[in-house]
Structure formats: structure tokens, C-alpha cells
Amino acid sequence: MCVRFDAVVVGAGPAGAAAAYAAASGGLKVLLVERGRGAGSKQVYGGKVYSHYLEEALGDLKGAPIERWVGKERLSIVDDAGRTATLEYEGGSTRAFTAHLTKLAAWLVDRATSAGAVFVDEVRVDSLRRDPSGRFSGVEAGGELVEADVIIDAEGVNRLLLERAGLVERANTRDLALGVKEVVRIGEKEVEERFGLDKGEGLSWILVGGVTGGLPGGAFVYTNKDTVSLGLVLYVDAAARAIEEPVHSMIEKLRTHPALHRYWADGDVVEYAAKLTPESGYRYMPRRLVADGLMVAGDAAGMLLNLGYTFRGVDYAVYSGYMAGRAAIAARDRGGPTEENLRELYEEPLRRSRPFRDLWRLRGVERAMEGGDRYFRRYPTLMGAALRSVFELGESTPSIYEALMGAAEESGISIIGALVDALMMARSI
Secondary structure, three states: OOOEEEEEOOOOOOOHHHHHHHHHHHOEEEEEOOOOOOOOOOOOOEEEEEEEHHHHHHHHOOOOOEEEEEEEEEEEEEOOOOOOOEEEEEEEEEOOOEEOEEEHHHHHHHHHOOOOOEOOOOOEEEEEEEEEOEEEEEEEEEEEEEEEEOOOOOOOOOOOOHOOOOOOOOHHHHHEEEEEEEEEOOOOHHHHHHHHHOEEEEEEEEEEEHOOOOOOOEEEEEEEEEEEEEEEEEHHHHHHHOOOOOHHOOOOOOOOOOOOOHOOOOOOOOEEEEEEOOOHHHHHHHOOOEOOOEEOOHHHHOOEEEEEEEEOHHHHHHHHHHHHHHHHHHOOOOOOOHHHHHHHHHHHHHHHHHHHHHHOEEEEEHHHOOOOOHHHHHHHHHHHHHHHHHHHOOOOOOOOOHHHHHHHHHHOOOOOHHHHHHHHHHHHH
């Protein structure tokens, strides 16, 4: 049996749901297909979402399953001994919120179906189909063909459909990261008391250094209404070469870390999840984001920015999906979704957009992070030794200069080399 839609969207994550919403809002007959059970069931992320591009694409966020608006931002450097230096920012305007991705994806899909899209889950798309001219004309799922004028591929980081279609090569591990998280329930009152938060206020906390065992990557802690999301993000290539224990053991160490454990002591782990993500958004981006009858959005398009202290994935995914949905509408009115039309209506505007320009401008951070041992173990050790000399006083009271030089001698790190690395990192990010 063959059915036909104006547009088929593959993947009901943030990008796919936003694409379906935009296309259906413009009057297209849209099918949104998800291989998991329910919207977002195959999606994993840390827990923090910046609101700007969601509001631009969706208007107001009324009814969105927001756990807490982030009012405190915290960045910590931790050495192998557990010594911690923390920078905290608060008092500004709230531009981000925490949310559970399955709930957020379900809300986005509800917006799409309310606009007229048809949503089906537990359906695996096996291939993208082409017509005799080479134009993408539908998808094959479970032995059945669904024809469409345009396909929006939002399948995520595992781009199997695009690989089978010959549009991208197999992912390089240098461009991927592994995210692992746990959700611990401690209670709403406990969240606010233990993290020093006002009622309804949220905390975003990024940690680097010893929390990853010196491996390139970092850790995160996000507060939800009555739970805490904590996890690790590790560069796959470096982890595969250097990791000496199972990843689940590493997150267990994070949860029981002396500097962190008190925040969720006596809590119950209610969720464990893991997912590959693009570590290098720009490098992971396909050479072409469009073909005849096809657009690529979200993680599959490399729309993710990771600076170590800032992660932007869900909002970029929503933005790219929304642009793809709008382009599908405009292409209908310009003679159809030819590659030329889709390039003019989707790829070129996306490449001119602020998210893409930021991905291009900040692309050097991946190269800087390749000096991983220095950034994620040796320099945190230098910091810990210097701060120990400053704050753990005995008979002598060193100056900051003396503490720093003594720590450099103790750890065998060149101060000049550290300053050069700091300058290179600052220029990259």
C-alpha cells in the first residue's frame, strides 16, 4: 500500500517536531515518523534549553513543560584531589530553562499535531526513496512506501538514512561525544535548600577537570522541579583510547564525588540514559544540507554548539527544523522542492543565520580541546596546588605569585606554556 503526503519528517525530536509544526501551520499535509515509543523516547540531553530560538519559532512557550528557569550559572574546575574552584553568576535575566526532553518533545509534537500534522511512532524508516530521475520522493518503512513532495531528515546523530543514501560518510569518532546522565529525585524543597535557590529558580552547573578522570569533556548538573540531572560528556575518540573503566562507573564516581554528593544525598536514581552527540557541530555538518526533495535538520545537520561552558543543541535543532518546515511551504509556492529552491529557501538562509555563524566562528574550539591532558588534568592540578598554597596556610603566607610559581614547580608545568595555551583557548572560544 502506498500513501502520499506533502511532507514526511523523519524523527520526532526537537528538530523534527518543529519542522512538522512549521510545515503543517502553512497548510501542508505532514507525516511525522518516530521509531521510538512516543515523542523523544530515543532522545537524550543534559537538561538545559535556551529559550530565544524556541520563542522565535513557536511564539510564546505557554504550556511548555518547563521545570525551572535558570537563575544561577556555575562553572567549576576540579583537580584529581577533589579541590574545586568555582565561578558563579546570578542576578541577570533568565534566558534558559531546564526540562525533561521526553516531555518537551511530546509538547512540541502536540503543537505539530494541533497544527494538522499526523504523528506515528514505533515505525522505523528503512530508507529514503528516489524516483527514476534521482529526486527524493518518499520513505520506505516496514515494507511500505510513503510518497512525499519533500522529506525533512531529522533522524539525529546516527545518520543511517543519509549514509545509505550516499549523502554523508560514516561518522568520525573525532567528531562525536558520548553523553551519559542520571536523574536523581530528592524533592522540590530539598532542591531549593541544598542548592540555595529561590522558589522555582534553577541552577546550571558545569564542571571540568578531575570529574572526567582527566579525559576531554566535562560534567553537568541541572536542577529540575524535584529532581537533579547530572552527567558526563566525553569526547569519543579520546575516551576510546584512554578510558580504563566502564562509563557507568564514571558516572557513579561523579554522583558520589566528595564535592557533589551532599547535594543529592539520600536521593533515588530514577533515570539513566546515554547518547552520542555531535561534538564538533561544524565539522559534523554535511557538505550539502539539501538535495532534490530533501532537507537535513537538527543533530543530523550538525546543529550543536559545545564550548565546554555552554551547550546549545535543542534550541538550534528547533530553529533549523522550523526553517526547514517554512522552506517546504515556500518551495510549494515556487514550483516545488527542487534542490535549487531548497538551497535558496533553506540552506543559504540557515548558513546566514546567527546559529550557523556562531558554529563557524567558534569552530576552533575542537582543535584547542585536542590538547586534552593539559586542559583537563594538568592545569586543574596546577590550579588546585596554587589555591592550596593560598588558602591552607601554616607558618608562611605566600603571595599569589609565589603560590603559582610553587604550584608550577610542583606539577612540572611551564607557566609560559600555560599562558600560551590560555591565549589560544581564549581566541578559540
